[in-house]
Amino acid sequence: MNPNGAIIVQSNLEIMVEVDNPNYTTARDAIAPFTELVKSPEHLHTYKISHLSLWNAAATGLRAPEVLERLESQSRYPIPPTVVTEIEDYMARYGLLRLKKEDDRLLMESDDKLMFLEICKLKDVEPFIIEHIDDTHVVVDPERRGHLKMVLTNAGFPVEDLAGYTVGDPLPIQLRETTVSGKPFKLRDYQKDAAQVFYASGSEKGGSGVIVLPCGSGKTVIGLATMALVQTKTLILTPNISSSRQWIREICDKTNLTLDQVKEYSGEVKEIGPVTVATYQILTQRKRAKKGDENKEGKEPEMTEEEVKKELANFPLFSQEKWGLMIYDEVHLLPAPVFRLSTEMQATRRLGLTATLVREDHKETEVFSLIGPKKFDIPWRILEAQGWIATADCNEIRIPMDPELKMKYALAPVRDKITLASTNPEKTDIVERLLKYFSKPDDRVLIIGQYIDQLEALSEDLQIPLITGKTPNKEREKLYGAFRSGAQKNLMVSKVGNFAIDLPDANVLIQISGTFGSRQEEAQRLGRVLRPKSDGGAAHFYSIVTQDSKEQEFAMNRQLFLTEQGYAYKIIKRGDWDILMRTPEELAARA
């Protein structure tokens, strides 16, 4: 207990954190590894301890006594006994059950006889058991390893998978010390650590899992480092073709592999090599097409496990090469059907890479069971302190509705309210002020929004070019070029900004509207401006929302992830604008 502590632990497993407390930062950093942020209004943030957050923490090596010690040292009041029990109980469950391979049989074992018996009797678990050996060992169906892991996690008893992997075909891979493009190349310490943790954990600790790192921190490089450790034929899955090509470029640039060994498998090109980069879509597409062929009449949405397996065996991507490692890029975007495939791929080592484990579809459990637990993460602010990503300030500008809009808003059906609030025309004025404020020669401002109409209108008003999904590639490249060179200092983008990896860096990002509470979107967007600036300058992020509207609620949810990473949102209301929005010249004149 600590009378000056910043946190209060409640018996429903929620933790309140006082933002204005001098110990706020210490407290937040202490609890972040085993909690999730659920609410972050101005003064009091709410975190939650969930089963999954405890298990993920346990998987990174954190133990219950230390978790309790951290809570104890930051907490204003005694920790409720139920919370202590819950933490001890659930953290102990990770590793209680283990999967092992013995003489080609898949064994499930535990040291706790009673608990083991109870688990084996569970209705969902029983069908997987082939043979009882003794009180602490059973033989389970090796063909359904993934399925079993899912069931166990859902039942509250995650199993630690120590059954190892089928060895893929070997492939010698070395990282270069000088890239093909002639630059010196060396792994950063955290990149080396991340790859090591993943690989070393391969020997005794499962060897599959997820590495969580911010955008722009070199996740691809960690993938390469892992490949160099595992030395095997590798299948890399990415969310779109341009990141596929980015991977191929990086591999050829930074390893000894050459273009004839690294192939793309997508809707456009279907080639397979010792290292193959494929899109998630191509996997789901394949399934659907086949499914349609097989039963044209009666609809049968779920394929049986045998069918999935047969599918896989006939799929060139899996029949032609023996993969020893699969890398899931941006694992938070993994489409649901690919989980089914991953269920069948439990014998292959799997590495997930992501900037945020949060999925808006609540499939975190699937990622945990089927790809693996979190193996490594590092808070954004630490990379910021080490200079690997730019420092950033996040601001939320709240603007009122004019009376006319207020009336319209009040009368509109619920589902139109968010659009009305998001497209509040008063936003134009704020954007204009911000643009004036950030008009130094080195400033590059990106404006990003969700509604094409709104963007088009603003683009017209302020005479700023706009890139949307239907902008042809030629045009895009031209605009990117102008933006990079400084001929065009401001640029507007629609949702393409979330995906386009070739979008040049900027130091200011203005968000005029965003998706319903998508945390990962906000994180992705901030990532746009986080590349370190050559002059060491800070990045600025402004989110403009309409005050007292649904949009404000959504904005709050969007901000959760970044708040969790230690970014404080400054809230700017009318009245503060005049001070904050003056041009640098005006400010200088005042001083």
Add this chain to the structure above:
DNA sequence: TACAATGAAA
């Protein structure tokens, strides 16, 4: 054979 245009799905 290569390519646009189109539509469905996520």
Add this chain to the structure above:
DNA sequence: TACCTTTCATTGTA
């Protein structure tokens, strides 16, 4: 919540 973008396969066109 509704909207937007992307991907892939199919069909049509040169």
